[in-house]
Structures are given as C-alpha cells and as structure tokens.
Amino acid sequence: MHSELQAQLAFHLTGVWSAGRPEASDALELRPALLAAYRNLSRLRYDFPLVLARNAPHGGAVQSLSGLMDRAIEDAAPRDGEGERIRGHVLRMEQAIRALVAAGGGGSLATLWDTAAGRLESSGEDLLADSLSRARAALKADGEVLDCGKAMPARLFEHAWRTVQESKARRFREDIDRLILRLSDILAAGLALSEEGRSPERLRAEVGAAHREAFDFEAMSRLLAGSLPKGTLPESRRRRIASLVSVLESQRFFPAPGERAGGVEPYAFVFESCAAALRAFRERRPAMIALAQAVAVARLEVENEYVESKHDAFFEEFGENVLGPKGVTLFPDYLVRIGAADMQAAGHAGLMEALGAGLPLKVLAQTDDILDESPVRDGQLAFGARSRQLAAMAIALSEVYVLQSSASNLFQLRERILRGLEYPGPALFSVFSGAGGACGELAPYLVAAAAMESRAFPAFSYDPSAGEDWASRFSLENNPRADLDWPVHAIAYEDDEHQRISEELAFTLVDFVGCDRRYAKHFATIPRAMWNERMIAVPEYLVRETKGPPEKVPCLPLVGRDGTLHRAIVGEKLIREARRCREAWRSLQELAGIHNSHAERLLARERKAWEEQRTAHAAAALGPQPAAEAPAPAAAPGVPAQAEPEEERPRDEPYIETPRCTSCNECTQINDKMFVYDSNKQASIGDPDAGTYRQLVEAAESCQVSIIHPGRPRNPAEPGLDELIKRAEPFL
Amino acid sequence: MTITAPECLLRLYEEHPDLEDYQGGAPRWCAGCGDNAILAAVQRLCRDEALRPEKTAFISGIGCSSRFPHYMKTYGFHGIHGRALPVAEGVRMARPDLHVFVSTGDGDCCSIGAGHWIHAVRYNMNMTVFLHDNHVYGLTKKQASPTSPRGLRTNTTPRGAYLEALNPLTVTLGVQNASFVAQAVDWIPEILYSIVSAAFHHKGFSFVRILQRCPKFLPDLFDPWLHDPQKVLVLTHDNGLQLSPGLAKVHKNRREHDPADLDRAREIASGADPIPVGILYRNPGVPCYEDLRRSGKLRTGAFVRAGLEAELDKFTIWPQGHA
Structure with a gap:
C-alpha cells in the first residue's frame, strides 16, 4: 500500500497523523462545501427574522418579515413603473431591517422601520420617502421582531401560547359573564317578588328622586303585597345562587381584559421549571374544582334544571375525579420553559411523570448544543442523545403531543405549534436553537438548519388527536427529502482547467459536525497534490461493507474563505456516529411509514402470491379447458319473496x-x-x-x-x- | 364550554315528559278540524324532543289556528292579526335560547301579514312556522281567503271567488334566502309528524304549509284527496322524507326529490293536483339574521340602560344646550 494512503487510513482509524499533520482545517476557516454560499445571511431573503404580531387573527400570530413585506408590496405597489420603484425601495428597507436585527437591534417592527427609514432616507434619494410611507400604510401587522437566536424559541412559544390562551380565556370569560348576568337576574327577580322587594323603602329607592313626592309608597307596598305570586325564590336557592356568583366573580384563572388594579390578582402560568409549575397546579387545584363546580351548577340554575333532591348529593362529592382530565383542559395551560442541557436525572423523571399524568403542561425543552460530548463516557460521541431521548420517551406516553424541530424550521411549523398548544393535554416541544456550539461565525439559523438537514436533529411531530393510528399521528413531512437517508443538493465549482463541474452532494452528519471547531481534530485536510481515487465521499463510504481493512478513506469537501475547494479525511469515530445517526433516522422513517419494513415484507409476500397465481392461470390457460362451472346453488329456502300478508283481523271485533x-x-x-x-x-x-x-x-x-x-x-x-x-x- | 364528566352524569337525571306535559287545555276547535291533527303532531314533537316548556314559545296571529298557543302548556303569545312573524322575530332576537314556533292561518299570513311573511323568509331567523291553510276565514264565519280556490262560494264571494288562489309555496320559494319549505296535509299524521320534526331540526326559517280541513265551512273541499291516496304525490329522498313500509303500501304515488334542488322544488310546488307532500327545499347554508347581527355583548342592566338613555337623549330638550 502506498505510504500516503497508509497515513490517511491511519488517521481515519486512529485520529493520529503519523507523518505530521498537513493542515488544520480550522486555520483555513473551512466549512462544508454545501454551506459555502451562506456567508452573509442579511443579504438573503428567508423566513427570519420573524414578527410576533400583536392582536393578529389566530393563524397570523407569527409571521415572517419577508412575507409581511411581500404583502405590503402587493397592496401598495401597482403593476407598473411606479410599482417597480416602490418594490425596490421596500426590498431595500427589508434588507436594512434584517441587517439591524442581525447586528443585535431589537424592538417592534414599527421602531425598526423608523430607524431603518432614517438611515435610508439620509441618502437623499428621490421618492424613497414616498415609497416607504405607502408601504408602511399597507403593512398588515406589527409586533416584536425576532431573529433566529438563543432567545428566539422561548419568546416565540410564549407569544404563541398567549395567543392560544387569550382565545381560550375569551370563550371562558364570555361564558362566565353570561352566567353571572343570568344568575344576577334570577336574584333580582327574586328580590323584586319578595316581601323585602315590595317594602316601602325599596319601592322608594326604585322610583328615584325626581317624582318621589308624587307616590304613597306605604299604600303601594300594601297593594303589591296582596298580589305576591305563589312561587317566590326559595331561601336555599337564593343562597346557592349568591354563592355561585361570588365564586364566579372571584375566580383568578381568567382575568377580564385590563383587570389588574383593584380586582383579584390573576394567576401566573409561565414557569421556568416543571417542579414550580406542578406546585402551582397542586395549590390551585381546590380553586379549580370549586370554579368547575360553580360553572356546572350555574349552568343548571340558569336553565332552571337544578333539583336539590337529585343534584345536592352529587355536587357534594364533586372533586377531581368528576372534573376529569377533560375538565382540566378548560383551564389555562401551564407553559414551562426549560433548558434540556441543564436538566438533571430527577428533573427528567419529574417531567416525564408530569407529562404522563396528563397535566395541562406545555413544555418547551430547548437545547443549544447537540454536539456536546456524552456525559456518560469520556471521548464517546452521542450527538443529540438527550434531546432524542426526551422526545422519544414523551411519544411513548401516547397521550402527549410531541414536536421536535430545529429553530430554523419553527416558522414552517407554526401551525403545528399552535395545534400542540391547543391540544387538550400535555405537550412537549423539543427545540434545538443552534446557538450554543462552537461554530464560529456560522449564524445560529444555519447551525440549526444544518442540524435538521444532517438528520442530527430531525423535525417530527406526534399528534394524538389527529387519529387512531401512527399514520395519522406521526409526521416527518418537514424534513428535506424524508424518503432518503441524507438530503442531496447540487453544487457547482470550477476545476483546475476552469471548467464548470456540477455534482450532487449529500449532506450528512459529518458535514454538520464539520462546522464545529471542537471536532476539528477528527478532520485532516489533504493537500490537493495528495488527492487520489481512494478518497471517497462520506455517503459512499457509509454504504460500503468491508470485511478486511478498509481500502478507501472517507473524505469531506470543504470550502475556505477564499472559495477554494479542500478535502478532509474524516475520522472513524465520526463515521461510526454518522451510521448511528442514520439508523436513528431510519427508525423515524419506519414510524412515519417510509420504507416501513412490515409493509415492505407484506408487499413482497403479496407480490409473490400474485405472481404465483398469475403463473398458475397462465399454465391453466395452456392446458385442457376446465369443466363447466357447477350450477349456482338454489336460492336459500325460507326467504319469502314478499312480505308476510298482514294479519287478518276478525271482522266481528271493532x-x-x-x-x-x-x-x-x-x-x-x-x-x-x-x-x-x-x-x-x-x-x-x-x-x-x-x-x-x-x-x-x-x-x-x-x-x-x-x-x-x-x-x-x-x-x-x-x-x-x-x-x-x-x-x-x-x-x- | 363543556364539562364532560358532570354533564354525562347530569344526563342521568334527565326527565322524560309525557304528552300531557304540553297539553294546555281542551281545544275549542270544531270536531273534525285539521288543527287538532297539527296540535297532536306538535305536542308529540315537544315530548319526543323533551323541549322544556319554559324554553319554548308559541306565537300566533289571529284566526282559528292562532288559538294554538292556548293549547300548549309552554310560553305563548296570541298576537295581533298578521303580526305573528314580527313578534316571533322579536322573541328570537331577545331570547335566542328559546325554541320559537309560529302558528298562522292563510288569512293571517297570506293576506294582512303578507309583507311580514316575505321579509321573515328573507331574514331566515331560526323558527318553525306552520301555515294552517284551510282556504277560508273560519273564525269570522266563512269569508274567502287568499288561498280560496277560484269559484269557491263564501259570504264575501257569493258568486264564487274571482281570482286564482295564491300559492304560498311558490311565493316562499321565490323569496331570497328561503331555506326550508315543506308541505303536509293534516289527514296523513305520520307524514305530518315527520315534516314537523324535520322543520324543527332545520336551523333557519322553516316554513311548513299544512293543508287542513274545515269541517264546518268547507266540509267536502278536500274529500277527493282524502279518499284517494293517488291524488297525493309523496316526495321522498334519502335527505328528505322517508315513508314507513305500511304507509308506502298505501301511498304508491311517490317521487324522488332532492330537497337541495331549488328549480325542481319550484316546479313541484306549482302543482295542486296531485297535492305534493314532503320537503320541497332545504338549504342549511343560509345564514340566520340573528347570527349575523349578534353583537356578542352581554345585555347587562347597565348596557341596556345606556342604550335607552342614548335613544331618549335624542328627543331631550336641553335648556342649556347639549352637554
């Protein structure tokens, strides 16, 4: 074997470069070839930054800046030369806002617009101010602008959670307000018909000051007392209704809009740990049961259906068992935001227990780094294992809504996020922010997108309310090329003869790890002069099965800051990890019905049976003609052709x-x-x-x-x- | 909002009413009057649907049929001539929780109340309307009504009615927003009940014309149809009326008619002999006026008072000028 190849193989297997390391990949600021085009994100139009729209209709709570700008252009720019001018100016404005946000600027869209407009207009360009003011008038929403970063998932989820809770609160408040009004009407009618209601003092108060002297209230009271109706409000019912009104008015779960000062302090429902959320839930449980009971009794009372002899005993025993999990879902959900990396074993167990109990928790478990080393064994790689475990265990609980996604994909999944937040039961959202590794200048958006692209952190959702089976519940649809092991992308470059070369490259786990400086030691960049045909692409290497010592070495195409193509040999540990990642992805594929082994086996069996049958038919067609078919069996006896004749009545009887x-x-x-x-x-x-x-x-x-x-x-x-x-x- | 477990348990305590629970008194209608058949069918409906009497309101105008609310042990409003529908609309707006039924006669609805009728169809408010059509003013002792057939001799038309009768079905089907139109006859109780039930379950203005006998003033008018089932055309459909096997044996003159087909409904409605019986038209997609106008605001005492004050202020003379 050639000594160069020996050295390369030795590095691949051991991570040690026997003949001295040629080049360090991090010194050249290399990144995987497929990411070479994305150096400056602020010049690109993509989903981020997001606008968390205030007071938007349900589906529009989360919008992308580009989408908002496109709609503003559609509304404000006519399809002519003037429209083209407005379009150009608005797109410049979008880029300016994106640059502001990328530089750490924050605030609402309106604030950022003003800042960016000030900068753009200082150039003194004609009609720029006109274009911008027309587009500004056509902007459909305003709200906080968020770039893809460490803080984004938590704020996005809190905003979406508030949107869902506000709509739930509105319904609940309407119901409660209607009940209070109608119960109060019953009390008022009862009072008006009672002796007290017809007393001279009460009558005097009812008439008011203007014409008080014109009436003899004593006489009026005597007259009215003589015509008291029979069915006045019984005292027990009056007390019950008064108590219901008091419970309904003092509830703290759903505050009226603007109700803060003077009124009852509403409960908080956003927590930073599961334990705190559970503690609050347990503390509030008696109030929750009391309110649910009051609502149930009030609904009976306003319909005049409460019968003491039947309902008293039932409501005395009213408790959590009667409230049930569905009753609990009528109350606000508890939003818990936790860092998956900080969670210890006890927290892990507590979370699973809370989710398994069906408590109304919506948990956002955020991971910032999935390339950290295994906590169990030094030097072993176990990328994303903790997050994967979390989501897999939650799915195993069957009744938990689970969504896993990189932060880069959250906008695409906004409908699923809202569905999860509306789901009447616990939900777990496992999100990788991309903001915690050692990826240098690579933006968190790209890191997050690369994690999903490489199957290191695939996106999936499990919605127990979507149907009875896995086909309805489980979805991988937001992953790129979910039918393949690795997504494939086209890349074009120039060779030594200045000829354009186009080829397709798969983006594997190794590409993703190649972005992270901590793993630079697992790559060895090979000078162009030493490239040979034994260096093969990682995906090709991954599918090879070799029994003896390897004859090829896997290598990864990388691109430097100057745009030159490099190749780096990949260490065996990473290859092993890529295989493990592929196996995990294949398991997910099976769950989603892609290349499902059971289905494929069944299909093969059926195909075989069908082919055998076809062969038999063909053979029979060539042989002697079969005997005439047996005569059809006689019609089943005992079935009358017509309905039985009607029973004859005796004509003697009337x-x-x-x-x-x-x-x-x-x-x-x-x-x-x-x-x-x-x-x-x-x-x-x-x-x-x-x-x-x-x-x-x-x-x-x-x-x-x-x-x-x-x-x-x-x-x-x-x-x-x-x-x-x-x-x-x-x-x- | 729903609280599932308690509601399930509370259903255990649901009461099952009897027909007597809805019978408000012995009807004063003549023996043999078709109103009796309509009353029996409606009382059966209330019992079978277990409608709470205090959640049910019967509204009527003036005429024999408009005595209907007196015989129902529910809320009722025996209104003024031709104005049953506006009263019912008011009830519906103020108390959307009530089941609203209207009984009106051919004189009450199609003559003095015709303007209200047309607009009530267009407003499509959720109520069930029975047009008791006996072709004559009975309460005032036999005068011609808009639906009296041409040539009918009455006290006001001693030489016979001069005009062709008005057809309430084609009129209703010609009004924008018509959403449920059906015809029944009082002498086939099973079909009458089925149509009354379908009308009740339709959300919107359910208009049921019921041809009924007046044994006192027009005792023989419907005899040919009464004694010959072939002269009744029964409209059946999977989405419409379905006959029991027993009735199907008697009524062999049947036609499949899809109640969604408005053009065919108009064509069928224009026929008088044989009498078409069944659901002519049903469109559950027409919005109800009360839903379109629902403000979502609770009518609290303060809210109502503020509204009244604002209205009254329009007519107030302010000595020092408007505040």
Missing part, C-alpha cells in the same frame, strides 16, 4: 287504524270511553262495551279518514240493529 288517526276529536266526542287516545293522541277502541253499536257506526261514518271499523253488534238486543248492520257494511 277496531281503529290508530296510526292513521288525525286526532280530530270526532269519535271521542261521541263516546270518550269507547274511543280513547293513546300516548300519541291517536284514537283506539277503549272499552267496546262502554257504548252502543249505534255509536260505533256513527263514529265510523263521521270519521273523515274512514279508519273506524265497527265490527259486529255485541248486544243482539240493541234496537234498530238491522239498519245499523247495513250502515256498517262499508266499514267492516
């Missing part, structure tokens, strides 16, 4: 075709014992001996729908029977 009775009272007015109404107020024969045959015949004659059949006379001694029998003949 009867009525009750379902056709129109309740017209003709027959019942003739004899209401002989003809009676049933529970549907339709006539039937009650007691045939309660009247005469004459009455039966007259009823039959007067019935307009002719449904009374008088039968034969029951009393042979009744006078005039011959004539009656003749008259009854058409109705028999």
Whole structure:
C-alpha cells in the first residue's frame, strides 16, 4: 500500500497523523462545501427574522418579515413603473431591517422601520420617502421582531401560547359573564317578588328622586303585597345562587381584559421549571374544582334544571375525579420553559411523570448544543442523545403531543405549534436553537438548519388527536427529502482547467459536525497534490461493507474563505456516529411509514402470491379447458319473496287504524270511553262495551279518514240493529 | 364550554315528559278540524324532543289556528292579526335560547301579514312556522281567503271567488334566502309528524304549509284527496322524507326529490293536483339574521340602560344646550 494512503487510513482509524499533520482545517476557516454560499445571511431573503404580531387573527400570530413585506408590496405597489420603484425601495428597507436585527437591534417592527427609514432616507434619494410611507400604510401587522437566536424559541412559544390562551380565556370569560348576568337576574327577580322587594323603602329607592313626592309608597307596598305570586325564590336557592356568583366573580384563572388594579390578582402560568409549575397546579387545584363546580351548577340554575333532591348529593362529592382530565383542559395551560442541557436525572423523571399524568403542561425543552460530548463516557460521541431521548420517551406516553424541530424550521411549523398548544393535554416541544456550539461565525439559523438537514436533529411531530393510528399521528413531512437517508443538493465549482463541474452532494452528519471547531481534530485536510481515487465521499463510504481493512478513506469537501475547494479525511469515530445517526433516522422513517419494513415484507409476500397465481392461470390457460362451472346453488329456502300478508283481523271485533288517526276529536266526542287516545293522541277502541253499536257506526261514518271499523253488534238486543248492520257494511 | 364528566352524569337525571306535559287545555276547535291533527303532531314533537316548556314559545296571529298557543302548556303569545312573524322575530332576537314556533292561518299570513311573511323568509331567523291553510276565514264565519280556490262560494264571494288562489309555496320559494319549505296535509299524521320534526331540526326559517280541513265551512273541499291516496304525490329522498313500509303500501304515488334542488322544488310546488307532500327545499347554508347581527355583548342592566338613555337623549330638550 502506498505510504500516503497508509497515513490517511491511519488517521481515519486512529485520529493520529503519523507523518505530521498537513493542515488544520480550522486555520483555513473551512466549512462544508454545501454551506459555502451562506456567508452573509442579511443579504438573503428567508423566513427570519420573524414578527410576533400583536392582536393578529389566530393563524397570523407569527409571521415572517419577508412575507409581511411581500404583502405590503402587493397592496401598495401597482403593476407598473411606479410599482417597480416602490418594490425596490421596500426590498431595500427589508434588507436594512434584517441587517439591524442581525447586528443585535431589537424592538417592534414599527421602531425598526423608523430607524431603518432614517438611515435610508439620509441618502437623499428621490421618492424613497414616498415609497416607504405607502408601504408602511399597507403593512398588515406589527409586533416584536425576532431573529433566529438563543432567545428566539422561548419568546416565540410564549407569544404563541398567549395567543392560544387569550382565545381560550375569551370563550371562558364570555361564558362566565353570561352566567353571572343570568344568575344576577334570577336574584333580582327574586328580590323584586319578595316581601323585602315590595317594602316601602325599596319601592322608594326604585322610583328615584325626581317624582318621589308624587307616590304613597306605604299604600303601594300594601297593594303589591296582596298580589305576591305563589312561587317566590326559595331561601336555599337564593343562597346557592349568591354563592355561585361570588365564586364566579372571584375566580383568578381568567382575568377580564385590563383587570389588574383593584380586582383579584390573576394567576401566573409561565414557569421556568416543571417542579414550580406542578406546585402551582397542586395549590390551585381546590380553586379549580370549586370554579368547575360553580360553572356546572350555574349552568343548571340558569336553565332552571337544578333539583336539590337529585343534584345536592352529587355536587357534594364533586372533586377531581368528576372534573376529569377533560375538565382540566378548560383551564389555562401551564407553559414551562426549560433548558434540556441543564436538566438533571430527577428533573427528567419529574417531567416525564408530569407529562404522563396528563397535566395541562406545555413544555418547551430547548437545547443549544447537540454536539456536546456524552456525559456518560469520556471521548464517546452521542450527538443529540438527550434531546432524542426526551422526545422519544414523551411519544411513548401516547397521550402527549410531541414536536421536535430545529429553530430554523419553527416558522414552517407554526401551525403545528399552535395545534400542540391547543391540544387538550400535555405537550412537549423539543427545540434545538443552534446557538450554543462552537461554530464560529456560522449564524445560529444555519447551525440549526444544518442540524435538521444532517438528520442530527430531525423535525417530527406526534399528534394524538389527529387519529387512531401512527399514520395519522406521526409526521416527518418537514424534513428535506424524508424518503432518503441524507438530503442531496447540487453544487457547482470550477476545476483546475476552469471548467464548470456540477455534482450532487449529500449532506450528512459529518458535514454538520464539520462546522464545529471542537471536532476539528477528527478532520485532516489533504493537500490537493495528495488527492487520489481512494478518497471517497462520506455517503459512499457509509454504504460500503468491508470485511478486511478498509481500502478507501472517507473524505469531506470543504470550502475556505477564499472559495477554494479542500478535502478532509474524516475520522472513524465520526463515521461510526454518522451510521448511528442514520439508523436513528431510519427508525423515524419506519414510524412515519417510509420504507416501513412490515409493509415492505407484506408487499413482497403479496407480490409473490400474485405472481404465483398469475403463473398458475397462465399454465391453466395452456392446458385442457376446465369443466363447466357447477350450477349456482338454489336460492336459500325460507326467504319469502314478499312480505308476510298482514294479519287478518276478525271482522266481528271493532277496531281503529290508530296510526292513521288525525286526532280530530270526532269519535271521542261521541263516546270518550269507547274511543280513547293513546300516548300519541291517536284514537283506539277503549272499552267496546262502554257504548252502543249505534255509536260505533256513527263514529265510523263521521270519521273523515274512514279508519273506524265497527265490527259486529255485541248486544243482539240493541234496537234498530238491522239498519245499523247495513250502515256498517262499508266499514267492516 | 363543556364539562364532560358532570354533564354525562347530569344526563342521568334527565326527565322524560309525557304528552300531557304540553297539553294546555281542551281545544275549542270544531270536531273534525285539521288543527287538532297539527296540535297532536306538535305536542308529540315537544315530548319526543323533551323541549322544556319554559324554553319554548308559541306565537300566533289571529284566526282559528292562532288559538294554538292556548293549547300548549309552554310560553305563548296570541298576537295581533298578521303580526305573528314580527313578534316571533322579536322573541328570537331577545331570547335566542328559546325554541320559537309560529302558528298562522292563510288569512293571517297570506293576506294582512303578507309583507311580514316575505321579509321573515328573507331574514331566515331560526323558527318553525306552520301555515294552517284551510282556504277560508273560519273564525269570522266563512269569508274567502287568499288561498280560496277560484269559484269557491263564501259570504264575501257569493258568486264564487274571482281570482286564482295564491300559492304560498311558490311565493316562499321565490323569496331570497328561503331555506326550508315543506308541505303536509293534516289527514296523513305520520307524514305530518315527520315534516314537523324535520322543520324543527332545520336551523333557519322553516316554513311548513299544512293543508287542513274545515269541517264546518268547507266540509267536502278536500274529500277527493282524502279518499284517494293517488291524488297525493309523496316526495321522498334519502335527505328528505322517508315513508314507513305500511304507509308506502298505501301511498304508491311517490317521487324522488332532492330537497337541495331549488328549480325542481319550484316546479313541484306549482302543482295542486296531485297535492305534493314532503320537503320541497332545504338549504342549511343560509345564514340566520340573528347570527349575523349578534353583537356578542352581554345585555347587562347597565348596557341596556345606556342604550335607552342614548335613544331618549335624542328627543331631550336641553335648556342649556347639549352637554
């Protein structure tokens, strides 16, 4: 073996460069070739920064700056030369705002707009101010502007959580306010009808000052007291309703808008640890049960459906068991923001216990660095293991909404975030911010995006409310090329002969790790003169199966600040970790139904069976003709062709075709014992001996729908029977 | 808001009313009057739907049929001639929690109340309206009504009615926003009940014309249809009326009619012989006026008082000029 290759293999396997290290990759400011184009993000249009819109409709709570600007251009810029001018100016404004935010500027969109406009307008360009003022008028939203950074996920989630809670609070408040009003109406009506309500003093107060002298309230009170209605408000009901009003008015879960000073202090629902949230939940539980009970009783009271003999006992036992998990979801959810890296084993266990108990927690577990070394074994790599564990364990609880995503993708997942926050149960959001590693000048957005792209931190969601099965619940759809092991991108560069070369490169875990300076020792950049055909791309290396010593070495294309292409050999530890990462990704794919092994096995079996059947058919077609088909079995006996004929009624007994009775009272007015109404107020024969045959015949004659059949006379001694029998003949 | 577990438990205590719970007194209608059949069908509906009497309001105008609220043990409003619908609309706006029913006759609705009728259809407020159509003014002893057939001799048309009868179905189906139009006859109780029930379950202005007999003044008018089931065209559909096997044996003159088809509904409605019976038109997508106008504001005492003050201030003379 060539000594150079030996040296390369030795580095790959051991991480030691036997012949002296040629170049250190960090000294050249190298980054993976696929990231070479993204040096200055402020010149690009992409999802960030975000605008956390205030008072926006539900779906518009989180918007991208670019999207807002596009809509403003659409509204403010006509499709002509003037429109083109406005468009150009607004896009410059967008870039200026993006640059301000990238430089650490913050605040609302309106503030940033003003700052940026001041800078742009100082150039003195014609009509710039006009373009900007027209676009500003067309801006649909305002709110805090956030770039993709360490603080972004927490603020984004708090904003989305508040949006969801406000809508929940509005519904709850409306319900409570309506109940309070109607309960108060009952109390007021009760008072007005009571003796106290008709006392002279009360009457005097009701009339007011203007015409007080014109009335004799004593006389009025005496008059009214004589006409008190029977059903006044019982004292027990009055006390119950007054107590309900008091509970509803003093609740602290859903404050009225603007209710702070003077009123009851509302509870806080944002916490920095699970333990604090749980403690608050436990402390508030009695108040929660009392409020839920008050709402239930109040709803019965306003509908006048509360019956003391039935409901008192039930509500005395009202407790958490009756409230149930669904009842709990009517109350505000607890937002918990935790750093996944800071969480110790006990915190981990506490979190899982809280999520498993179905408590209304919405937990944001943020990870800033997924390339830290394994806490268990020194020198071992276990990228993103803790975050992966967290999400996987939460999914295993079945009833927890789980969403994992890099910060770069949160805008794309905003609908899923809102759905998770609205989910009636616990939710876990595991987010990688990209802001904590050692990626040098690489922006957190790019680090986060690279983590997702490389499958180091894939995006997925598990929504238990979406359906009964995994196909409905689990989704990988926001990952790039979710059907492949690694996403593939085109790259173009110039070779030594200045010819354009285009090729496709997969972005693997190794590319992602290549961004982080802490792992520079696992890469060795090889001078161009030493490049050879045994150096192969990492994805190609990953799929190779070698039994003996490796004959090829994996290498990663990197690009320096000056734009030159480099190649670095990758250490075996990283390759091993990339394989592990690929296996984890494949497990997720299986859960999402991509290359599902069960389905593929089933498909193969069915295909085999189908092919065998087809072969058998083909063979049969070539052989002798089969015998004529057996005759069809005779129709099953016992099934009548037609419905059974109606039961023949004895013509001697009187009867009525009750379902056709129109309740017209003709027959019942003739004899209401002989003809009676049933529970549907339709006539039937009650007691045939309660009247005469004459009455039966007259009823039959007067019935307009002719449904009374008088039968034969029951009393042979009744006078005039011959004539009656003749008259009854058409109705028999 | 819903609290699931308590509600489930509370359902255990639901009461099951009887027909008597809705019977408000012995009707004074003549024996044989079709109003009795309508009353029985409506009382059955209230019982089967377990409507709470204090949550149900029957509104009427003037006429034989408008005595309806007296015979229901619920809230009722025996109104003024032709004005049943405006009263019902007011009830609906002020108390959206009530089930509102309207009983109106052919004179009450189609003559003096015709203007209100047209606009009530257009407003499409959620209520169930029964047009008791016996083709005659009965309470005032036999005068011609707008639906009296041409040639009918009455006290006001002794030589026979001069004009063709007005067709309440085609009129209603011609008004914008019509959302439920059906026709029943009082002498087929099963169909009457089914249509009354479908009308109740429709959210919007459910207009049911019920042809009914007047045994006192027009005793033979409907005889040909009463005695020959072939003269009744029953409109059936999976989304409309469905007949029991027993009734299907009697009424063989049937036609499949999709209640979503407005053009066909208008065509069928214009026929008088055979009498079409069934759900002619149903469109659940028409918005209800009360929903469009719901402010979402609670009508608290202070809110109502402020509104009244503002209205009254418009007419107040301010000695020192407006404050």
